[in-house]
Amino acid sequence: MAPQVTRSSQLLDLAVGQPDPALLPVDQFQNCSVNASRLAYGEQTGDASFRKALASWLSEDYGQPVHADRLLLTNGSSNALDMVCTQFGRPGATVLVEDPSYFIAMDLFRERGMNVVAVPMDDEGINLAALEQAIDQYQPNFFYTVPSFHNPTGVTQPLQRRNDLVALCARTQCPIIADEIYQSLYFTQKPPRPLAMFDDDAPVVSIGSFSKILAPGLRLGWIQGTEAIVSRFGNAALLRSGGGLAPVTSALVEPLLLNGEFEQTLNRLRQIYSERADCLYHSLEAAFGEQIHMVRPDGGFFIWLSFVDGRDVSNYQEAAKQAGVNFLPGQLCSENNGFQSSMRLCFAWYSEPQLQEACNRLASVLA
Template structure:
């Protein structure tokens, strides 16, 4: 079986952030059919019927109106970020990012010749004083932020912080790119609406994907835009030549949204992930006590844990793999290579029993010498 990263034999790898194969809803797709127009190039922004259905569903999820004309279809979040880098920036430009941040995004920015500038975070997300100072001092191509269940820290920006971020983007006329792939994976109260929902005149792009809430193999996502920034993306020759993206995947997912099957599936998925989070969180607390500072998220995929006694997890990674457990170290997520005492653990890829075993293996690995 060829998947992006197969589960390694003998190792519980808590570093990988992808959904468990056992949770993917293959039965939902067994009776799918296509219309002839689904096999054509289609509209540049993506199939209109799909965007209208998506807009209706998002309006309910966000408890805020979403306009289908402000949506464009992508082949997933990485495709959206790549398109944004190509259309909104040039090699040598600065991009303002949180510290820490999503390591694949940092890598993608580097591949485009961009220079990520890491800005500190507080308990509510990116620090506004540092952000405004950077906006005044530099001319960044865009700001990159992860508002809900931040990867890797799990932080969720409250409403006021989101409004202030959008206001800064509008004031300085700097595009604000919000990576919001975990927005719908809440385990209790919903997070505030995505950043593209606040000011119709602010240059904001909110990125979503079905990879985390349905199936990554669909290669299907969306961008919600505000301000006048969306035409910059749709003006790419990619769309002039090939039409809209993912017409077949859009046709497969549209009826699942329209008939409520996606929503029903999401209810169960949130329960599964919430149980896995609790198992990993409680297991770490039981096995490590005060040696670990653990930021417990209210949704998403990840736990961000920091050793309070100076332990540096990356120094033990090779031994960890020999003992049957793995993780991603903090410096991977930092443009400044900081956070040596931290590691990111994913609770989405493994069932609860395996997460319990992983906690025990971590406890043995990091037992006090």
């Protein structure tokens, strides 16, 4: 089976936001087996044994208890977002997103017939005054956010911003959909706990996934929320018809959670991605100097680079491809067609020598 994206021998594509195939833990799945119960229709929120193991690991990683009955398994984070659209959205509804935001999430919302309205960010995440004004003006069905190691900017909401955001959500009863797939992919300091763990009176859905911290081909993720929110998802027609999601893949991952192999893999990824982030950051710094503004990421997959002269980077993309390198133009991440002088660059998919070469190629076109 061919992967979703294949590497070119000529093009170093920093627009691709995927894990390095060389880092996927194939050996850990060589001797896997499943029992008969995992081949049957499973319970609607997902296998109880796996949810218990997942809750135990999340409790340790988050530093606060996570209960299995507040978790529902999904086929990755994209499936979780699609389920959110079914439960919270409708054609013609308005959803709020950060500006900039994850471009495929915005595509998904549009495909469901929803109107996407962008709300500005600052250096600590979503601008709360602007968000409150947008909630009052649009009465949205939900607000979508990436709180930790934001895609695309790399920003992480600090604790006070999260407290204030969830308080706003509780006061207005505007649901928050928190895409927290990078929550555990920190390099040094853990980010504050997921938004679903702040206030049970606030309608918050936190989405997690093993795609970036183990292997995307597993298509295994989870929704975290109050028991009422989990019950709402668990009683959906999709799950009443087909049973819980990912019964086989959760059976493959469960022993890795219990025997510590997953934690070892994740620690290795944190170290490697931290080194790659440093490599890309310093290579860009050396190549462009004071022409650019960027922040060194402390987790996740991306560096957000902006040219201080305001140039439109999309004008250089074809020339960059001819030079053997690609990037994601910032305006693709903006519902308002903003951030034309910015680009998103992924440091996860390539080795350090390849990242250095990619910077050299970028500099040959843009410096």
